[in-house]
Amino acid sequence: MSDTQWEALSNQAVAACGALYFLALLAYLVQWSALRTVPQAASAAHAEAGSVAVATGPAKTVVADPHRAALTGRLGLVLTIFATAIHAVALVARGLAADPDRVPWGNMYEFTLSGTFFVSLTFLISYRRLALEWLSPLVVGFVVTVQMVAVIWLYAPVSPLTEALNSPWLVIHVVSAVIATAAFTLGGIVSALYLFKARSPEAGGYLARVPDLRTLDVVAYRLHAFAFPVWTFAVLITGPIWAHQAWSSYWNWDPKEVWAFITWVVYAAYLHARATAGWKGRKAAYLALIGVATLLFNFIGINYFSTSTQHGYANSAPSQVDG
Amino acid sequence: MADLRLDDATPEEAPEPGRRPGELTVLEALRWAWRQLTSMRTALILLLLLALAAVPGSVIPQRGVDSLKTVRWQTQHPDLTPIYEKLQLFSVYTSVWFSAIYILLLISLIGCIVPRLAVYWRAMRKQPPPAPRHLDRLPDHTSYDTTVGASSVLPSAAAVLRDRGYRVLVDDEAGTVSAERGYLREAGNLLFHVAVLIVLVGFAMGGLFGYKGGVIVVVGSGFSNNLTQYDDFVPGSLFNPDWMEDFSFTIDRFDVEWIESGRGKGLARKFVSALRYRESPESPERTYDLRVNHPLTIGRTEVFLIGHGYAPVITVRDGNGDIAYSGPTIFLPEDLNFLSFGVVKASAAAPTQLGLEGFFYPTYLKVDGNPINVMGDDRNPTLSMLVYAGDVGLDDGSPQSVFVLDKSETEQVRSPDGKPFRVDLQVGQGITLPDRLGSVSFEGVETWNKVQISRTPGKWLTLAGVVLALVGMLGSLFIRPRRVWVRVGPPTEQGPGAGTMVEVAGLDRSGNGDLPTELAAIEAALQAQVPRVSEESS
Ligand code: HEM
Numbered sequence: 112m113s114d115t116q117w118e119a120l121s122n123q124a125v126a127a128c129g130a131l132y133f134l135a136l137l138a139y140l141v142q143w144s145a146l147r148t149v150p151q152a153a154s155a156a157h158a159e160a161g162s163v164a165v166a167t168g169p170a171k172t173v174v175a176d177p178h179r180a181a182l183t184g185r186l187g188l189v190l191t192i193f194a195t196a197i198h199a200v201a202l203v204a205r206g207l208a209a210d211p212d213r214v215p216w217g218n219m220y221e222f223t224l225s226g227t228f229f230v231s232l233t234f235l236i237s238y239r240r241l242a243l244e245w246l247s248p249l250v251v252g253f254v255v256t257v258q259m260v261a262v263i264w265l266y267a268p269v270s271p272l273t274e275a276l277n278s279p280w281l282v283i284h285v286v287s288a289v290i291a292t293a294a295f296t297l298g299g300i301v302s303a304l305y306l307f308k309a310r311s312p313e314a315g316g317y318l319a320r321v322p323d324l325r326t327l328d329v330v331a332y333r334l335h336a337f338a339f340p341v342w343t344f345a346v347l348i349t350g351p352i353w354a355h356q357a358w359s360s361y362w363n364w365d366p367k368e369v370w371a372f373i374t375w376v377v378y379a380a381y382l383h384a385r386a387t388a389g390w391k392g393r394k395a396a397y398l399a400l401i402g403v404a405t406l407l408f409n410f411i412g413i414n415y416f417s418t419s420t421q422h423g424y425a426n427s428a429p430s431q432v433d434g
Numbered sequence: 435m436a437d438l439r440l441d442d443a444t445p446e447e448a449p450e451p452g453r454r455p456g457e458l459t460v461l462e463a464l465r466w467a468w469r470q471l472t473s474m475r476t477a478l479i480l481l482l483l484l485a486l487a488a489v490p491g492s493v494i495p496q497r498g499v500d501s502l503k504t505v506r507w508q509t510q511h512p513d514l515t516p517i518y519e520k521l522q523l524f525s526v527y528t529s530v531w532f533s534a535i536y537i538l539l540l541i542s543l544i545g546c547i548v549p550r551l552a553v554y555w556r557a558m559r560k561q562p563p564p565a566p567r568h569l570d571r572l573p574d575h576t577s578y579d580t581t582v583g584a585s586s587v588l589p590s591a592a593a594v595l596r597d598r599g600y601r602v603l604v605d606d607e608a609g610t611v612s613a614e615r616g617y618l619r620e621a622g623n624l625l626f627h628v629a630v631l632i633v634l635v636g637f638a639m640g641g642l643f644g645y646k647g648g649v650i651v652v653v654g655s656g657f658s659n660n661l662t663q664y665d666d667f668v669p670g671s672l673f674n675p676d677w678m679e680d681f682s683f684t685i686d687r688f689d690v691e692w693i694e695s696g697r698g699k700g701l702a703r704k705f706v707s708a709l710r711y712r713e714s715p716e717s718p719e720r721t722y723d724l725r726v727n728h729p730l731t732i733g734r735t736e737v738f739l740i741g742h743g744y745a746p747v748i749t750v751r752d753g754n755g756d757i758a759y760s761g762p763t764i765f766l767p768e769d770l771n772f773l774s775f776g777v778v779k780a781s782a783a784a785p786t787q788l789g790l791e792g793f794f795y796p797t798y799l800k801v802d803g804n805p806i807n808v809m810g811d812d813r814n815p816t817l818s819m820l821v822y823a824g825d826v827g828l829d830d831g832s833p834q835s836v837f838v839l840d841k842s843e844t845e846q847v848r849s850p851d852g853k854p855f856r857v858d859l860q861v862g863q864g865i866t867l868p869d870r871l872g873s874v875s876f877e878g879v880e881t882w883n884k885v886q887i888s889r890t891p892g893k894w895l896t897l898a899g900v901v902l903a904l905v906g907m908l909g910s911l912f913i914r915p916r917r918v919w920v921r922v923g924p925p926t927e928q929g930p931g932a933g934t935m936v937e938v939a940g941l942d943r944s945g946n947g948d949l950p951t952e953l954a955a956i957e958a959a960l961q962a963q964v965p966r967v968s969e970e971s972s
Contacts, residue, residue, distance in 0.1 A: 277703075278727045329948075336911045340904055347900050356727045359738040359886040360646055361893060362637070364499055364527050366492035376485040383478045390478065405485075 117208035118269050124201035125224065125262060131194035132231075132255040138187035139248035143317065145180040184244065191251055195231045202228055208269045214282050222289070222410070223261035227254045229293035237297075241330050245321050249300055280353035287345035288371075292406055294338035295378070299403035301331040302396040309393055328392060331399060332385060339378050346371035370409035377402045471538070472545030480539040487535055491526030494518065498525055498668060502837075540634065547627045554620050561603045562612035565919035569939040574949045576957055577937040579967040584609055584922040584934045590963040591920040591936070594956060600918065611920040616943070622909020629906055632899035639892025645669040645678075646888040651685055652745050652762045653707075653881045658682035659735070664887075677889075679733045683711035688742065688881050692811045701770060702810050707739055707883050724885075734889055741884035743767045744774055746794050746817055747877040752783035753870050759783070762880040765794045766837060772796050772810035777839045778819075779826045786871060789826035790857065791839045792819025798860075815879045819857045821847040823871055847871060915943040918956060925967075936964065 205221060206213055234250045237243060243250075305327040308318055321327065350371065351361035362368060381398040384390035458466065470476055495504040504524055508515045522529035569575055580587065591611045592602045600613035647667040651657050659681050661667060669675075691704040707724040713732050722730045730737040745762035752758040758780040765776030778790040797808040798816035805818060824844030847855045849868060857865055857874050864875030918940040925935045938957050942949035 340907050340911065343900070343904055343907065348897075348904065351900075352897070353727075355890075355893070356729065357738075358740060359729065359736060359888040360640075360890060361896070364491060364496060369488050369492040373485045373488050376481050376488075380478055380481040380485070383474060383481065387474045387478055389475075 114208045114269070117204045121201050121204035121208055124197050124204060125258070128194045128197040128201060129255060129258050129262070131190050131197065132251050132258070135187045135190035135194060136248060136251045136255060138183045138190060139251060142180050142183040142187060143248060143320070145183065184247075187247055187251070188238075188244075191231065191247070192235060195228065195235060198224075198228045198231060205269065213277075214285070218265075218267045219411075220261050220265040220267045222285075223257060223265055225285075225289050226292055226296075227257050227261070229289050230254055230296055233290065233293045233297060237334070241333060242322075243330070246297075246301065248317075249304075250297065253296075253300065278353055278356060280349055280356065284345055284349040284353050287341050287349065291338045291342035291345055292410075294334050294341065295403060295406055298331050298334035298338060299399055301327055301334060302399035305331060305396045306393065306400075309396075324392070328396075331396065335378060335381060335399065339382065342375060342378065346375060367409060370405060374402060374405040374409065377405055468545065471542050472549075474546075477539070477542050477546065480535060480542060483535050484539060487526070487532050490523055494523050494526070496524060496526060498528070501666065536634075540631070543627055543630065547624055550620075550624060554624060557620065558617055562601055562614035562917060564605065565608070565610040565612055565921055565939075569919055569921055569937045572939040572941060574942070574953055575937070575939040576953060577935055578957075578961070579925045579933075579935050580961075580964045581933040581967055582964045587922045587934055587936055587964050588920070591960055594959045594963065595918060595920075597959070598956065600916075609922045613918045613920075614916070616913045616915030618909055619913040619915045619943075620910075622906045622911075622913060625906030626903050626910055627906075629899050629903035633896050633903060634899075636892040636894075636896030636899055639895065640670070640890045642670045642672040643677075643892075644888065644890045645673050646886065646890075648740075648884060648886050650764055650882050650884050652764070653685050653688045653883060656682060656684035657885070659887065679735050679889075680714045681711060681732045681735070682715070683709050683737070685883055686710055688883060690742070690811075692809065702772075705739060705742060709737075724883075734891070736888055736890075738886040738888070739883060740886045741767075743882055743884075744772065744794055744796060744812065744815075745880045745882045746776070746815065747880060748778055748790075748817070749875045749877060750778060750780040750783065750788055750790070750872060751874075752780065752788065752872040753785055755872075756784070758788065758872065762882070764836070764882055767810075768793075770810065771807050773807040775837075777837055779839065780872075781826055783872060786823045787826045787844075788867075788872060789822040789824075789839045789841070789844055790819040790874065791822070791841075792817065792857070794818075812879050815861055817857065817859045817876050819874075820854055821857060821867060821871075821874075823847050823869075914948070914952075916949060916952065917941045917943070918953070920960070933967075936960065 202221075202225060205224065230250065231254050234243065234246065304318075304321055305324060308314070308321055308324055308327060311318065312324075322330075346368075350368070354363060354368075355361040377398060381395055381402060384395040384398050495507045497504045508524075511518075518524060522531070526532055566572065570577070582590075585606070588604055588606065588609065588611055592604050592613075595602050595611065595613040598615070600615040601617070603612045604610075605612070645668065647664040649657055649663060649665050657663055659678055661675055661678070685707050687708040689704070689706045689708075690702045693701050693703065705726055709722045709724050709730065710719055711722060711730070711732065712719050724730055724737065724739045726739055729739075743765060744767075745764045747762050748759070749757060750759040759778055759782065763776055763778055765774035767774045773796075774794040776792070776794060778788075780788040780790075795805065795807040795814075795816045795818065796810055797813040799806050799808050799814070805816075808814075822839065822841055822844035826844060827840050847867060847869070849855045855868055857867075859865060859874070859876035861876055861878055864873055866873045918938065921937045923935045923937065925933060938953055938960070940949050940953050940956075
């Protein structure tokens, strides 16, 4: 296949997986409406006991239509799996559309496409381990929205990587950064839920279907505990190795590096907060949200505030990761 | 942050009689301060402060990162500059306040881990603690009845727990098994924090004893490694120029591959500089193809190719007809197509000094009367510059001034019709300036390479440090320290066949929250050996 054909395939796959994610979202919405019931008072006692395992589902509720709920829930999951598979095709095709073939993260569009893919993949992988069914509508909704933003505002035609980006370290560096970003994002979503739930523990609707505070805290912690070492590997090991090869010094304090470091420090603070009396729970969850904010700022905001750097080849590149 | 009271990290000691509460001796105050500094809460605050303190450096140009940009910013913001200068905002990462935060963090870290090393050492060799009196009060607790006698339940329980990697202590008298695992979690945590120290030491070594310098070398000419030859040079605070290795190199050729068609048309890739070098004046000459991402290592110094551009060969003759300036002039690329900006300062020109400022188009094309640059390859090299007469200043040798023309003491040269006089030249052409000021000719195009040269002592130490930190962190985050107790007692229901009640309870010390799963697995394994009383027999 020619490069143009690959690019067209990639675009079609993006459209297809977008549609599938959207259908999955619809299925989940139907599921939630079928589940829309009065939560029983038991839920409050549940949270008190503090003995609920991660695997324990949401508090007991009377399900209006259990059959329809189960069916649509399963449908949503199947659609999400298909969407993620096609999402993968879109990424691979994007890489093959470049000449020479390359990894699909040359610009903001591709980075966003990869990021959302890993959000969805990480979610599916931890779906059973962390019993994440309740998180489905949020994740699928998030992926669909961000993907739409990417297609509408960030789309850029395929172009070759600049020389400095042409390094195996870049592949390792970026793939780990994207995976960590995806897991941090999921962790951030769960932490946000934690805060909502902590504010109105008796709330009905979606929040009633979300597990109790302790479970939310543990799920958020486990996502962060996975993401943190991966992020460390990405920004404090492979990033510097690559920077050293390309720019002669492994740490340059350039804005991207500074913000990756800030993110790292904030999440280190999150982990400390969880072990500090008075910072457990709410404040730790706020730190997790600050962490996501620093990630996003590094990805988007810094391009507008940046004091850009001298890094010759890497800097003037149109297709650099930094966008 | 309302509850950041300093006193809640440690329990307050009861005041001695005869003294007002709150009165402290110097020693006590010092001890108090030390405990505060090394508390988890302080570490947390310092970490957050460090993150916050790093922010300004990403928004305000930093001298150590991009000096040219810093100077430009400073000329644009004359009011803010002195204030920022006072606050050390142009060198955030070496500023007093940034250093203060990380040094405090460092002290806090040392004060935190050193005492814990001893605690850990003792804990490491401790037996699992005896079972609490009321196992059923632990949050994670189960029990069941079995027909097997108490004396044979305990060995089975011990075996099951040992199989699962627990350290086990059987107390036949009390009828309990105590078990603990995950001793290495704390080791991981300590390793991580020690490794942070290692990283900081390695980083500091690079910062203190290393150097980083850049030089623009016109292809065809050479460089030898001494201070005077650098365009910019950032030494570590304890750097000694005697340590510089005595190497030299010449760039013989520079090849670029231009993308001719398809995507990315007009862009360059595969930059290769053919280098001839000597490690020292006595050593034999060698060759190396210097490429991006493939530095040349000479001794402990590394040489990197980090940029390239064009150097049009320009000759300026003055009003007397003498050559006032001649040679390849380095133009800095403004965009990916290598539209480049440069400056000529003919300070030797007489009677009037001359300055030129303008653009170099590698592949010039006029479209609808507008000049455009088609691509980065020099297929139709063209110069387009404006001329200034007057005092252009003496080149004082500071790196950025080469690329900036100070026009304050000059006047723009104009054509008879009053329009700015343009020097538009293609290779081989020349032009005479109005008012008998002289002439300018464009003789050819050369290329230059930007070469970065650096020496980074401690870089392997730093790398080893981060890798150890990662290993320690993995241990600390994923090793699950747990305590499990099994107790046997009289059965809940007396009856024929009923023998023993088995209680299993545990404590999770990792915050991972998966203890119930673990307890369920332990119970299942135990029931395989010590079966639960079945419905019929009870
Ligand atoms: C440069 C400063 C520091 C950094 C970058 C840092 C980073 C971290 C990170 C990333 C973790 C989570 C991974 C792990 O558990 O090993 C952690 C945990 C921990 N840190 Fe630090 N830390 C620093 C200073 C300190 C200080 C000064 C203390 C003592 C007060 C401390 C005490 C702890 C403890 C007790 C844990 C375990 C928390 C838990 O049980 O989950 N750290 N630290």
